[in-house]
Amino acid sequence: MVKQNAVRVALVLAAGRGLRMRSTHPKALRRVGGISLLERSVRVLRRAGVERIVVVLGYRAEEVRALIKSRDLPVEVVVNPDWESGTATSVLTGLSRIGDRRCLVVMGDHVHEADDVRRLLQTPSGNVAAVDRSGQPAIALNNTRPNRVRLHDDGSVAGLGPDLEEYDAVDAGLVVVDVQDVLLVNYRARESWLELRQQMLAHGCVMQSREVQGLWADVDVPETVRALERSMWRRYGPKPTDGVIARVLNRRISGPLTRLLLRTGLTPDVATALAFAVTLLAAGLVATGETWLMVAGGLGVVLGSALDGVDGELARISARASPRGAALDTLLDRYADLAVVLALVLATGATVTAWAWGFAAAIGCLLVSYVHAVGRDTDVRLLFRREFRLLIFAVAAIVGFPLWGLIVVAIAANLDAIRGVVRLLRALRKAPW
């Protein structure tokens, strides 16, 4: 819910050269966690509820414009011809385009989470700075000196700068400003956004603080990117709903793969399709019924199951998780499950018994997934999740007893689904009117 007086507009400072990134390309184009820093900022700001995003360009502006156009980013662009004078000119250039009383100013080379942005947007009035009081800020990834922040007892900012002897927090690169306060102090051109804020404090402008809770970082040097992507995977990769197989086995396979694929820009949907293709190929090997091909197929089913975690990890780390992607993922999972069941039936010689158990196993697989989906918002949890069922199928293929795989899953999955339905009906009966 958007609070009254919530900030609606954000200014992204993306005009810098980014010399310490040791690249000739604008830093805004640097891929971090699978997408460019600029696209990540825009996605996070939109997810936080920002309605209007103004991006200030400077160094190689045309390259950044090309990215904005190619990715169809919902932003307005303003070019700061004086960008080499420092970030203050970019702030003032951007603010000149913004009619709102208050505006969020975002450092274009920072990474933030939508919840932290949202907390700032929903502050009722005045200037508010995001600070990190954890003492182990993500910024330590950079080997650079962060802006230190000294706070008054009431939490408002008392001082700001990289050389403060005494400080309580570090600057997390997000500030909601009262535009009039900024313009008030700019009676002479200042070089940096830091100086402008220091001048605001010197003029008695009150700047409250809000502590960041999530992952954030200031991406100044290339070494940050890899360390940050590892932090992102730890935070966004595994899901709270992961079953024991996913936690103990599959994420150990998908994690390194995801961190490697982040450098390629591979999209989550392509990863979904690849996982589906691998599982279909594995099912084809199992269906032959040939001993060693079944072993290879069984291992392929395990790999396909693990790869089915890569798409979600890529989606969450690159801020591209979407309902559409979730639908594609779960739909292809169902077809993949049925393909593996069919492969085991064929590997068993397609006897009547095999078809009967195969049918029961297919029903069990579909019902567990269905009950899991229907009960997503309840505390009903199923045991025979997909990663468990596929592991049973894989082991049955590897040891050469495909029929037993069908029998075990048919009995266990259907019993689990029935137990889930009973618990779900109870949970829904207690649901408030």
Ligand SMILES: O=P(O)(O)O[C@H]1[C@@H](O)[C@@H](OP(=O)(O)O[C@@H]2[C@@H](O)[C@H](O)[C@@H](O)[C@H](O)[C@@H]2O)[C@H](O)[C@@H](O)[C@@H]1O
């Ligand atoms: O039978 P269940 O487990 O309920 O099926 C769920 C599964 O299809 C989910 O797919 P997702 O990609 O989120 O889960 C992956 C598993 O499919 C892999 O086997 C596992 O290795 C990987 O770690 C992931 O957990 C769907 O999102 C659910 O909607 C579906 O119910």
Ligand SMILES: Nc1ccn([C@@H]2O[C@H](COP(=O)(O)O)[C@@H](O)[C@H]2O)c(=O)n1
């Ligand atoms: N193409 C995709 C695939 C997945 N997602 C998101 O990931 C979730 C699944 O996560 P896993 O780690 O279990 O694979 C899925 O529910 C979606 O939220 C996506 O957005 N696009």
